[in-house]
Amino acid sequence: MSSAPCPSLLVLVAMASAASGQLSPTFYLTSCPSALFIIQTAVQAAVNSEPRMGASLVRLHFHDCFVDGCDGSVLLADTGSFVGEQGAAPNAGSIRGMNVIDNIKTQVEAACTQTVSCADILAVAARDSVVALGGPSWTVPLGRRDSTTASAALANSDLPGPGSSRSQLEAAFLKKNLNTVDMVALSGAHTIGKAQCSNFRTRIYGGATNINTAFATSLKANCPQSGGNGNLANLDTTTPNTFDNAYYTNLLSQKGLLHSDQVLFNNDTTDNTVRNFASNAAAFSSAFTTAMIKMGNIAPLTGTQGQIRLSCSKVNS
Ligand code: HEM
Known part of the structure; x- marks a missing residue:
């Protein structure tokens, strides 16, 4: 058996490297x-x-x-x-x-x-x-x-801010060369983590029609109408510490925590993508990983540009 690398494999690696901006x-x-x-x-x-x-x-x-x-x-x-x-x-x-x-x-x-x-x-x-x-x-x-x-x-x-409309979100992502499917997939990162009351208060106190009533009521207990700005709620109330596709099933029952989450499923053009990711975990995983690689490739400094910092919080002296 030869140990020489397969030439077509080398070409593929080179193409992949070129496609991701070096x-x-x-x-x-x-x-x-x-x-x-x-x-x-x-x-x-x-x-x-x-x-x-x-x-x-x-x-x-x-x-x-x-x-x-x-x-x-x-x-x-x-x-x-x-x-x-x-x-x-x-x-x-x-x-x-x-x-x-x-x-x-x-x-x-x-x-x-x-x-x-x-x-x-x-x-x-x-x-x-x-x-x-x-x-x-x-x-x-x-x-x-x-x-x-x-x-x-x-x-x-x-x-983008949590009060963004769907078209504002689309524009913010398009500016970074990420398309609408990328945007819906990357928003699925809200299957983990938490948000502060100040970022969803308007939505739960009558600021939205597209919210599940029982869901809104349950959130009010820890997010008062005034004060408690920093109080936290899980972005995915079903499985907050598991990276899965529950974010999308939540959207189907109007249980998106942020306004910018629920606009992805609100009788509009992204509804079908949300339905697809809710019913097909593999489709979500594939779209998410593709979009993360695309996002990770936004305008990197390469070659001799910039520097390798010695400490991440400050520029080298
Ligand atoms: C679509 C537009 C997006 C908006 C408007 C948005 C907005 C927000 C807001 C307001 C919070 C809560 C912050 C707080 O209350 O302190 C949050 C949390 C979070 N966001 Fe997003 N986000 C967006 C997209 C994304 C993307 C693309 C990712 C990653 C790929 C992401 C990952 C997260 C995670 C993981 C958390 C929880 C962080 C934690 O618990 O510390 N978000 N986002």
């Missing part, structure tokens, strides 16, 4: 072979001690990628002379998991210094979080580099 799943194969194992082990430990952390890490990757590409910009903390994205409206008092990423980065630096970017750690941690919560796996293209800047203004303009 990112490659084998990017750290020789430069940091232990990186993926370190990340996976740390994510599993974090999720074991708090399942919600898996959700927070998935969201962190989304909030990184939608703001000037997947470049680790969301991780840059404010300093006296620098204002980053963490204080922007969609992030302030809401994004979590930066400490887990810092901890992973410390371990990865100890194994291979200044080799693995924070942006790549976010992408892999998102995948490992989904898997740790029982969801599908996928191969993560790698080779992103880290930004030296961040933009609070872009975080405010490009991250």
Whole structure:
């Protein structure tokens, strides 16, 4: 048997790499072979001690990628002379998991210094979080580099809000080259994690007709009409710590927590996609993993662009 690689396989790998904008799943194969194992082990430990952390890490990757590409910009903390994205409206008092990423980065630096970017750690941690919560796996293209800047203004303009209409959501995703099916599939990440009362209050207190009455009533107990802004509710009330397709079955019975969830099933063009994902878990898994790879490929810095940060929360000095 010959050990020479099959030429057509090489062509396929090269094509796949070109299609994902120079990112490659084998990017750290020789430069940091232990990186993926370190990340996976740390994510599993974090999720074991708090399942919600898996959700927070998935969201962190989304909030990184939608703001000037997947470049680790969301991780840059404010300093006296620098204002980053963490204080922007969609992030302030809401994004979590930066400490887990810092901890992973410390371990990865100890194994291979200044080799693995924070942006790549976010992408892999998102995948490992989904898997740790029982969801599908996928191969993560790698080779992103880290930004030296961040933009609070872009975080405010490009991250969709929970009051968005379906057409606003479609436009926000299209701006990132993600189509409507990608948008519906990625919203399925709301099968895990929690939201604060301030983000769904209007919907449960008469602000919506497309909400299950008993569901609205049950939420009011922990989300008063005034006060309790930070009180939490599960985005998926049926299986909050399992990455499954229950998000979509909830939508069928008007039990979407956020307005921006329920607009995906509201007598409109996305209804059939929601029905399909609700009845066909494999179809959801396939669309979700495809869309996560597409999202992870939004405007990465590659080659000699940007830098490999030594610490994810600050630019190298
Ligand atoms: C479609 C547009 C989207 C809107 C309007 C939206 C909005 C929100 C809001 C308001 C929260 C609750 C934040 C809080 O109360 O602190 C949330 C949580 C979350 N979002 Fe989204 N989101 C969207 C899409 C996505 C996407 C594409 C992903 C990932 C692929 C995602 C993953 C998550 C996760 C996992 C949580 C829970 C986080 C936690 O518990 O820490 N979301 N989202």
